[in-house]
Amino acid sequence: MGFLDRILLFLFSLTVAFLSFLMATQIFGFNWLSQSFADYSTEILVGAVILFLVSLRFLFFRTGASREPQAIIHKTEHGEVRISTQTLESLADRATRLVRGVSDLKTKVRPSEVGIRLAIRISVDPDLDIPQITSSVQQKVKDYVEATAGVIVENVVVYVNDVAKVQAGKVSTRPRVE
Numbered sequence: 001m002g003f004l005d006r007i008l009l010f011l012f013s014l015t016v017a018f019l020s021f022l023m024a025t026q027i028f029g030f031n032w033l034s035q036s037f038a039d040y041s042t043e044i045l046v047g048a049v050i051l052f053l054v055s056l057r058f059l060f061f062r063t064g065a066s067r068e069p070q071a072i073i074h075k076t077e078h079g080e081v082r083i084s085t086q087t088l089e090s091l092a093d094r095a096t097r098l099v100r101g102v103s104d105l106k107t108k109v110r111p112s113e114v115g116i117r118l119a120i121r122i123s124v125d126p127d128l129d130i131p132q133i134t135s136s137v138q139q140k141v142k143d144y145v146e147a148t149a150g151v152i153v154e155n156v157v158v159y160v161n162d163v164a165k166v167q168a169g170k171v172s173t174r175p176r177v178e
Contacts, residue, residue, distance in 0.1 A: 016055040022030075023048040070113055072151050082147050085109040085116075092118050095144035101125040101133045103164045115152030118145070123162040134158040 027041045027048070040121050071082040079163060089107045104123035109116050124133050136157040145153050 013055040013059045020048040020051040067119050092141045095141040099136045101128040112154050114154045118156045121161050149166045
């Protein structure tokens with residue numbers, strides 16, 4: 001659904017909600033309209049409730065995000081190729097796991113006009129050079145995604161969430177309670 005369609009649907013829903021509110025208030029004694037509606041109060045109430053519920057449905061369910069998965073579209077001489085953002089996230093995750101010292105990660109892909117932008121949240125092992133690890137993650141992810149998917153990676157932002165804790169010879173990303 002396009003931007004203009006969403007605006008029109010939003011305005012329609014507000015109008016229907018307002019009219020159903022006016023109809024309901026007329027039934028319950030707020031005589032803003034003529035008295036001729038008093039004979040049909042039950043039917044008007046039912047109609048008002050139905051219109052109000054339909055407007056809520058349009059407001060909250062139809063204007064939400066598209067249910068179709070996002071994809072990057074490549075046009076080739078043979079047609080279109082669509083690569084889902086979930087696939088690109090998986091590729092970025094795979095490349096990130098190749099970097100020694102990364103113990104936990106979460107990736108987010110955002111399409112851009114040029115290609116894609118990646119945001120990667122990681123936890124790193126203690127006593128390692130964080131700038132070197134993050135630089136390595138950025139380079140490996142960029143190279144791997146571009147080589148594998150043929151998508152231009154505009155930038156890779158790496159957030160270091162946590163430094164993993166060492167407990168009895170193994171690394172844990174859960175913070176200790178003291």
